[in-house]
Amino acid sequence: MKLTLKIWRQPSQNVKGKFETYNLDNVSEHMSFLEMLDVLNEKLSFEQKIPIAFEHDCREGICGTCSLVINGQPHGPLQGTTTCQLHMRNFKDGETIVIEPYRASAFPVLKDLSVDRGALDRIIQAGGFISVSTGQAQDANAVPIEKDVASHAFDAATCIGCGACVAACPNSSAMLFTSAKVAHLALLPQGKVEAQKRVLNMVRQMDLENFGNCSNITACEAECPKGISVSNIALMNREFLSASFSSNDAN
Secondary structure, X not given: OOEEEEEEEOOOOOOOOEEEEEEEOOOOOOOEHHHHHHHHHXXXXXXXXXXXXXXXXXXXXXXXXXXXXXXXEEOOOOOOOOHHHOEHHHOOXXXXXXXXXXXXXXXXXXXXXXXXXXXXXXXXXXXXXXXXXXXXXXXXXXXXXXXXXHHHHHHHHOOOOOOHHHHHOOOOEOHHHHHHHHHHHHOOHHHOOOHHHHHHHHHHHHHHOOOEOOOOOOHHHHHOOOOOOOHHHHHHHHHXXXXXXXXXXXX
């Protein structure tokens, strides 16, 4: 395959970036998208040019670091697929592919295609944990949990924190991410003790990070590689409203 790649290049956060065009030949349809970028970087290095900075780690669709906007879509054209799981057979010979970083004020560009998604980490630090007594772990079946509840909690817990929901939202909202983190703990008995404190702290931190509000167009769910449901946002709103009233009553 022969491809024309239009890639966002930006040396640092404080320097203005621009698209640069690269032509790449002999691309195998069996390559993953990241392997294709590896080949391009090898070519640039051989030409004594600066390679393109992009994030990656597990390359198995688990870690969420391979976050790119490909032809205007976070993670590319396939639903339920991370960038590292996207293969070149999904593109046509001679095609022009536009590759850029996530666009959100809460995700400043570090270099080229790499952005700082530390805002998501800080939301988790604000309340995405539970306090447990030390000692021997309880038996797995000691706390009965309904199958539907457990399944819903597990589905929410599959969020990998890639930020595709933020990139897809016109308002750069992180509500799908935050609600997934709230839901998977709020639904389980272990998370009930700190449920009210958790949702208040995580939503407060989300607002401090300059994310927008939910746009209600559900682009976040459509682009999420793990298919996190927007029903979690409704659950988080209920949890937040309840916690806000309880907090006011306590004061």
